[in-house]
Amino acid sequence: MALDQHMFEALSPSRFISFSFPHPFHSHSSLRLAVLDSPIQFTDSPSVAVMFVPFGLETDWIFSTESGHHQLLYDSPGISRLILVGNQEPMITDDSLSVYNRSSDEDSAKSSESRLVVSLQPLFLALFPKSCFKYGIPEVPILSFVDDVICRVVLERCIGSSVGEFLIENVEIERESGKEMFETREFRRRLRFKRMPNLIQTEIRIIPAASLSLDGVEIQNIEFKLDTRVLVHPYLPPMAASLSLIASSIDEQIQTGHRPKALCIGVGGGALLTFLATHLDFKVEGVELDMEVLRVAQQYFGLVENEFLHISIGDATEFLENASKSNKKHKCGSFGVHMSSEYDVIMVDLDSSDARNGIGAPPLGFVERDVLLSARSILSEHGILVMNVIPLDKLFFETLLDKFRSVFDDLFRIDVDNGENFVVVASVCPIRSFPHGTKNKMNSFLSRLRVLLSGAYMDSIKRI
Structure with missing residues (x-):
């Protein structure tokens, strides 16, 4: 497709254009350039930035899909046009180029990038909206993509009936400070959806199956075993910590x-369900819409169905509606005793499916009043609803809290401290006291919870 030289003179919300051109320094290779305009219309003068795709990640969905570009744009507040530059995506098969290793020569990579910046400066300026030149030639800000992945290997690429394409990967990440010296390397297994590639759907810790020296051993040549004792996904420990309110x-x-009893809406890899059933002795029911996601959870993430853990396949809102209707019919026996269909906790971990609106959780339809009423109706007298929330904006969060207040008697918040997630806890009845101080130390469940989780999450629970 021929490009009109005037097409970039003005912003066009959510417009996405990509094209390739010869590499200025390598005659037999090409560069791919993508331009994405923000769906948000800024009133001030537009701000444009350039990001270079890290070498080796050209085919990663973060950089090769429109949804990935949208997430990068949302992670760059105030940017109204994002220009991505990287090597032309190579032709690949399902198995080739499935291993990525971060460049060990950062100085060389930065030097190559600096040369490209100088060479491509006229092209970048040609892609700036006309209004950027009101006060002369603008500077070209260069953004960097930074994550904690040292290397990754894709184990399988899948297609689910409802979630679309997704993948399972093993990654080695940078070790956190303070780790024991014998843990020289740190590994995770992750589940990611193509529709929201920057969002890790599930992450669990994996450890080498054999306690041998790993010096120089590449990740694809290491055999791993799962470690389900620790919740490593940032918002899962706070979700589990909410149980201290009803300890x-x-x-x-x-x-x-x-x-x-726990009901988990959204299974993913099943890390939370396994933790509740195996380490906290809950009877767990999970609801998952996609059968292929459930297969992957069982094959790669250690999810095992048994008498204490069961998964239902279907739509979450329909499940809640049907469970509510069933519970109303059988709520009381002859002496008004509640039947065992009620749950002590409902945990909701669902995200939006549209990257154009940014990463958000839960989906808007899941916080409608009738859905929340259905959830409340199947909770026990002291039950709580726990929800992972990624607010799209301040108004979204305030509206969500208002809807919760209209249905539940008490409301709490736990900050995840990652700048994105909050855990919101709504209770059926008012909670008189928080699980702080020495008076609760004799509570065996609370004691076990504090051993398994950081007590900081329990101590940070705030009534809102």
Whole structure:
């Protein structure tokens, strides 16, 4: 397609154009350039920035799809046009180029990038909106893509009936400071959807199956085993920490020989479900829309269905509606005793499916009043609804809280401290006291929770 030289003179919300051209320094290769205009119309003068695609990540969905570009744009606040430059995507098969290693020669990479910046400066300026030249020739800001991945290997690419394309990958990440010296390398297994490639759907810790020296061993040549004892996805420990609010109620059930019950809306890889069933002795019901996602959770993430963990395939809102209707019919026995269909906790981990609106959770339809009423109706007297929230904006978050307040008696918030997620907890009845201080230390469930999770999450729960 021929490019009109005037087409970039003005912003066009959500317009996405990509093209390739000869590499200025390598005669037998090409560069790919993509231009994305923000869906948000800024009132001030437009701000344009350039980002270079890291070598080796040209085929990653973050850089090769429109949805990935949208997420990069949303991660760059105030930018109204983003220009991405990288090597032309190579022709690949399903198995080739499935391994990525971060460049070990950062100085050389920066030098090559600097040369390209100088060479491509006229092209970049030609892609600036006309209004950027009001006060002379503008500067060309260069953004850097930074993540914690040292290397990755794709284990499988899949297509789900509802989620579309997704992949499973093993990654080596930079070690956190303070780790024990014998842990020289740190590994994760991740699940990512093409529709939202920058968002990690599930992440679990994996450890080498054999305790041998890993010096110089590449990730694709290491055999791993799963470690389900630790929740490493940033918002899952706060979600589990919310159980401290109903620790007394859970403890009473355990002491009478009953397992507390949890309903998990959105299974993904099943890390939270496995943790609840295996390490906190919950009876867990999960609801997942896509059968292929469930297969992957079982094959790669250690999700095992048994008498204490069961998965239902279907739409979450329909499940809640049907469960609510069933519970109303059988809510009371002859002496008004509640039936066992009620849950102590409902945990919701669902994200928006449209990257054009940014990363958001939960989907707007899931916080409608009738959905929240259905959820409340199947919670026990001391039950709580726990939700992972990624607010699209301040108005979204305030509207969500108002809807919760209209249905539930008490509302709490746990900050995840990653700048994106919040955990919102809504309770059926008012919670009189927080699980702080020494008076709760004899509570066996709370004690176990504090051993498995950082106590900081429990201590940071705030009523809102």
